[in-house]
Amino acid sequence: MKISGKVALITGGAGGLGKAFAAALLRAKAKAVCLVDISSRGKEVAEDLRLQYPPSQVDFYHCDVMNYDLFKGAFDFVQKRFGAIDIVCNNAGMAASDHNVSGSIRTLRLNLEAVYFGTKLGMDYMDKESGRGGVIINVASMAAFLPLMGSMCYNASKAGVVALTKSAGVPEQYEMTGVRVNALCPSFTETPLLDTSSGLREMIAQLPNHPIMSPEYVAEGFQQLVENEELCGAVMRVTPQKGIEIVPNRRKDRNSSSKL
Ligand SMILES: NC(=O)C1=CN([C@@H]2O[C@H](COP(=O)(O)OP(=O)(O)OC[C@H]3O[C@@H](n4cnc5c(N)ncnc54)[C@H](O)[C@@H]3O)[C@@H](O)[C@H]2O)C=CC1
Numbered sequence: 592m593k594i595s596g597k598v599a600l601i602t603g604g605a606g607g608l609g610k611a612f613a614a615a616l617l618r619a620k621a622k623a624v625c626l627v628d629i630s631s632r633g634k635e636v637a638e639d640l641r642l643q644y645p646p647s648q649v650d651f652y653h654c655d656v657m658n659y660d661l662f663k664g665a666f667d668f669v670q671k672r673f674g675a676i677d678i679v680c681n682n683a684g685m686a687a688s689d690h691n692v693s694g695s696i697r698t699l700r701l702n703l704e705a706v707y708f709g710t711k712l713g714m715d716y717m718d719k720e721s722g723r724g725g726v727i728i729n730v731a732s733m734a735a736f737l738p739l740m741g742s743m744c745y746n747a748s749k750a751g752v753v754a755l756t757k758s759a760g761v762p763e764q765y766e767m768t769g770v771r772v773n774a775l776c777p778s779f780t781e782t783p784l785l786d787t788s789s790g791l792r793e794m795i796a797q798l799p800n801h802p803i804m805s806p807e808y809v810a811e812g813f814q815q816l817v818e819n820e821e822l823c824g825a826v827m828r829v830t831p832q833k834g835i836e837i838v839p840n841r842r843k844d845r846n847s848s849s850k851l
């Protein structure tokens with residue numbers, strides 16, 4: 592997909608990775624980006640991006656994406672304001688330790704259930720019948736493959752995002768909707784998320800050859816997933832050790848999916 596002239600909706604857009612994804616799209620001449628976030632910081636982030644990347648339009652839409660109806664309202668807002676949606680990034684997320692049961696349940700809901708909402712809504716609003724096709728990027732994590740000690744729900748939620756994305760990205764689905772769906776799995780990246788768990792930075796520092804990456808580097812992988820029309824149902828890993836890589840998809844060796 593050529594990003595120039597396109598319209599994007601990014602959840603968690605006020606956060607470290609969300610802002611970097613928005614900036615990457617704006618540098619590539621996206622027509623408009625809407626930052627959907629529960630934090631009112633989104634207003635300042637949108638203002639900052641407008642100043643940095645004129646004449647692109649950058650809006651902030653205050654929303655709790657864990658509420659389906661409110662989240663649908665964000666899609667209606669973008670569709671009405673810009674006439675179309677081409678790119679959806681389900682990026683909003685959080686982490687909680689196993690000791691915090693309510694936080695762990697909220698983590699599962701935000702990181703997985705809300706990503707399902709955003710994937711379903713993205714397919715509905717961008718479907719080639721009602722829309723003009725498009726691409727959905729679901730932000731998972733390397734924790735989906737290499738679990739973090741003490742964060743069962745975080746690890747499970749991210750593994751769920753990978754499975755959800757592979758399901759949504761099967762060729763038959765793409766043929767029907769014209770919407771590609773890919774997963775982005777970064778390792779540790781310099782954002783406020785790293786400060787939400789005490790001792791995490793110290794733990795990371797103990798890991799051999801595991802420097803914390805910049806959001807801008809992860810956004811390079813994000814942009815590849817948006818632009819490369821060959822990628823659908825793809826899982827991309829971004830790590831300091833191996834850089835940006837697509838996980839081989841064994842399913843491509845089979846010639847049809849199992850239909851229910
Ligand atoms: N920072 C890292 O090391 C890594 C982060 N990730 C994932 O990247 C995504 C973005 O996280 P970061 O930018 O690192 O963290 P961040 O904390 O900077 O950004 C998260 C954003 O999500 C928003 N948010 C939280 N709950 C929300 C809700 N109910 N509705 C709408 N927005 C909500 C927050 O207000 C915040 O702006 C998350 O899914 C995270 O799990 C994945 C791998 C590594």
Ligand SMILES: CCC(=O)/C=C/C=C\C[C@@H](O)/C=C/C=C/C=C\[C@@H](O)CCCC(=O)O
Pocket residue numbers: 686687688731732733734737738739740741742745777778779780784785788791
């Ligand atoms: C509650 C703590 C928590 O879940 C914090 C998450 C923080 C960062 C985002 C996360 O998505 C990054 C995961 C990166 C994992 C990369 C490699 C693993 O092999 C690290 C394993 C570290 C360990 O041995 O526990």
